[in-house]
Amino acid sequence: MSQPQHSTPVGHDAEVQGTFDRIAAGYDTMNRLMTLNRHAAWCADVARRATTVQGSDYLDLATGTGVIARSVQARRPGSHVVGADFSEGMLDVARRQDPESPITWEFADAHELPYGDESFDAITHGYLMRNVSDLDKVLGEQYRVLKPGGLVVALESSPPTGPLAPFVRIGMQAVIPTLGKVVAKDPEAYHYLTDSTLGFLPPKQLKDRFERAGFTDVVYTPHFLRTNVIWQARKPR
Template structure:
C-alpha cells in the first residue's frame, strides 16, 4: 500500500516523511523533565498504570523483553528485576535524548547487568524474527507515523506464545469529556510552560492523544496484523487503556 503524502502531527497536517522529525523535536525539548511532568500531569497516577502493565505481563526469570519507546526507563527498571541475571531487557527509543536520560538514570542506580539500549524506529525494529517473550510500548504508539507498520514489526520480532502490551491514552467515558478537554488544552500547556518553558510541546501531546485510535479501533488494528486473543482494560475511566495481544 502506498504511504500517504501527509499525516497528522497533533491537529496539523505535515508531510509524512517529516513527522518523525517533528516528534523528535518535542521529546528533545521535554526529555530532561519528562518524569517530573508525568507526575504533574497525571497526579502520579501514571506510576499505577505502569505497575499494572508490568504486573500483568507474565514475565518470568530468564525472559527476554523489549521495551519500545522506553524513554526514561520506568518499565525497563521493573522488568530488569523480574527477568533476573539470566534474562535480558532491551530499552528501545527513537529519540536519542530520551534514551540517554533512561540509560543515565538506570546506570546511576546500578541497574546495568541485563539491559541493552537501542535507538530504533518502531516501524522497522532492528531485531531478528521471534526474538522476544514480551514487548511493551507505553505512551509511544500515538507518536508513531505508521502504526500498522509498527504493530506488524512488533509481531515479527515477538516469539510464538509471546505477548504485546500497548499502554496508551485512549477515549475516556463520555461523562468525563468536558473536564478532560479543559484540563488537556488549558491546564496542560500551562504546566508545560511553567516547568519546562515549552507550552507547545505539551499542546501537541494533548492533540496527539485525541488523534490516537480509540479502544476498539486499536484492538482491530492489532488483530489485522496477526495478533490473537486481543483485549483491553480501561483505567481511570478510559483515559488510559492497556491493550494486549498474543502471537501463536
C-alpha cells in the same frame, strides 16, 4: 539478534523525535504531575502482565527514561531486557538514572525494528502508538519480532469516551499545556501531547488494528477517566 542500525526518521516522526529530545530532561517530572503520580503504578502493571510470559528476552519499545524496562528487569533479574527508543535525549536520561543497570539501552525506530524474527518473549511500550506515522507498520514489526505465544503489553493514552468526555477533554486542553508552560517551559510540546491524545483512535478502533496485525486475545483496561489504557495482545502459537 542483529545489531541495531540508525535509520533517520522523516516528516512527522522526525518532529516527534525532536520534541522528545527537547523535553527529555523534565519528562519524568511532567509525567508525574500529569498523571497525579499514577504513571509508575501503570508501568508496574504493564511489567507484571508482560512477565507472566516465562522467558528471557524482553523488549521495551519507546522506552523513554526507562520506567517500564526497569520494572521488567526488577521482575526478571536474570533475563535480557532491551530498552529501545529513537530519541537519544530520552535514552541518555535512562542511561544516567542507573549506570550499572544490565538493561541494554539502544536506538530503534519502531517502524523498522533492528531485530530478527521471533526474538522476544514479550514486548512492552508506553505512549508509543499515538506518536507514530504508520501504526500498522509498527504493530506488524512487533508481531514479527515476537515469539509465537508472546505478549505485547502497552500503556497508551486515549481520547476520553463516555458521558464525562466533553469535560475531560476541556480539562486536558486547559491543564496539560499550562503545566507544560509553567513547569517544562515548553507549551508547544504539551499542546502536541494533548492533541495527539485527543486525535488518537478510540479503544474499539485500536483493538481492530491489533487484530488486523494478527494479534489475538486483545483486551484493554481503562484508567484515569478512561484517558489511559493498558493493552494486552497475544501472538498466536
